[in-house]
Amino acid sequence: MTERLNQQIAFLNEADKLKTILRGTTLCDASRAENSAEHSWHLTLYALVLADQAGPEVDINRVIKMLILHDLVEIDAGDNPIFGDYDAADMEAQEQIAADRIFGLLPPDLRDDLRGIWEEFEAAESPSARFAKSLDRFQPPMQNLASGGGSWTDYNVSEAQIEEKVGRKIAIGAPALWAYARARISSFFAGADA
Amino acid sequence: MTERLNQQIAFLNEADKLKTILRGTTLCDASRAENSAEHSWHLTLYALVLADQAGPEVDINRVIKMLILHDLVEIDAGDNPIFGDYDAADMEAQEQIAADRIFGLLPPDLRDDLRGIWEEFEAAESPSARFAKSLDRFQPPMQNLASGGGSWTDYNVSEAQIEEKVGRKIAIGAPALWAYARARISSFFAGADA
Ligand SMILES: [Ca+2]
Numbered sequence: 001m002t003e004r005l006n007q008q009i010a011f012l013n014e015a016d017k018l019k020t021i022l023r024g025t026t027l028c029d030a031s032r033a034e035n036s037a038e039h040s041w042h043l044t045l046y047a048l049v050l051a052d053q054a055g056p057e058v059d060i061n062r063v064i065k066m067l068i069l070h071d072l073v074e075i076d077a078g079d080n081p082i083f084g085d086y087d088a089a090d091m092e093a094q095e096q097i098a099a100d101r102i103f104g105l106l107p108p109d110l111r112d113d114l115r116g117i118w119e120e121f122e123a124a125e126s127p128s129a130r131f132a133k134s135l136d137r138f139q140p141p142m143q144n145l146a147s148g149g150g151s152w153t154d155y156n157v158s159e160a161q162i163e164e165k166v167g168r169k170i171a172i173g174a175p176a177l178w179a180y181a182r183a184r185i186s187s188f189f190a191g192a193d194a
Numbered sequence: 195m196t197e198r199l200n201q202q203i204a205f206l207n208e209a210d211k212l213k214t215i216l217r218g219t220t221l222c223d224a225s226r227a228e229n230s231a232e233h234s235w236h237l238t239l240y241a242l243v244l245a246d247q248a249g250p251e252v253d254i255n256r257v258i259k260m261l262i263l264h265d266l267v268e269i270d271a272g273d274n275p276i277f278g279d280y281d282a283a284d285m286e287a288q289e290q291i292a293a294d295r296i297f298g299l300l301p302p303d304l305r306d307d308l309r310g311i312w313e314e315f316e317a318a319e320s321p322s323a324r325f326a327k328s329l330d331r332f333q334p335p336m337q338n339l340a341s342g343g344g345s346w347t348d349y350n351v352s353e354a355q356i357e358e359k360v361g362r363k364i365a366i367g368a369p370a371l372w373a374y375a376r377a378r379i380s381s382f383f384a385g386a387d388a
Contacts, residue, residue, distance in 0.1 A: 001370070002374065002377075005370075005371075005374050008243050008244060009336055011243060012236070012239060012240060012243055012333075012336065013222050013336065013340050015236065015239055016221055016222040016223075016236065016337070016340070017222075017223075018232075018235075019221055019228070019232045019236075020221070020223075020225070027210055027213055027214070028207050028210040028211075029210075029211075029214075031214070034213070035232065037231075037232040037235045037236065038212075038213045038229065038231040038232045038235065040235045041212075041231045041232065041234045041235035041238070041262065042206070042209065042210065042213075042231065044235070044238060044258075044262045045206060045209055045262055045263075046206060048259060048262060048263070048308065049202050049205060049206055049300070049304060049308075050202060061255040061258075064238075064255075064258060064259075064262075065242060065258075068235065068238045068239055068242060068258075069239075069242070106243070110243060114242065114243075142203055142206065142207065143210070146207050146210070176195070176199075177199075180196065180199050183196075
């Protein structure tokens, strides 16, 4: 019992490091970079508030669990900004090694459960995973619109690049959210979205 | 449709401010104060990892929803450190005013749903709310043990005060977690828990 709890707490203490992983996106007030732990919390709130955008096959509780876990591998592998340059296969290999180590801190039953939820998210095939991925892509543009440009300005991104890198992925799991975001992004690039 | 989404996003943007509310507890590495957004994320992970500590009447998905929402009122009302001095009735009144404003940004159906989840947490009567409250009290001692004292040192807290202010509340919803924490806290105050 104590040994099991020691393992559970060791994992939870290791997870604390996600609070120090900085993302390309800032807070809405542009005061500082967002970290991946608070981003993960924000996404779980997105899921609660935007559950009406999920298709009938989406299990919103499963979506929330995916979003809680989705960035833990960044503790070892780091965050890869959406508009940055990176090798996708190399990043995936690094994330698998990170998942082995981090989920491996848990007792085996929990390790397998939580790793399974994360793998489902990564595979982006189930309706719940697709919706979770769409929310993960939808939140940064909302932050950028609020902060007046954010990572779009930092990475000198065009409207077409947003459509390509972000829009298509949002549209897979949440088409109405992409329609909404696209309209606001167009207004922003036309200088009209305050 | 767009009007509804505008309200949902206005709420989500307002919620972003929880990332700027600082708590009495630090990160595990003692490098800085924890904010209430990343704390909320950490607690949802505690719920996933420690679900085996919940009694049979606890709905863990409901617990997770409570933990996502539980600190939002701090955007207006601030965080009240566990060992700080404050007037409980006054704080509760401030939090109700905050809840009116913040949940009031949402469309009425969502406002009522999410406010209901938060009120259930605050009432601390349902098995799910009691378990959620226990996790909220259990995480700070784990952070303090990891950082070598944290808010116990800052507030000059004794082992007896921890038992009184924290221990009894953890024990209500998660007795084995309090037994575990108490043993480690005793070792810490005896100078033995590294
Ligand atoms: Ca992410």
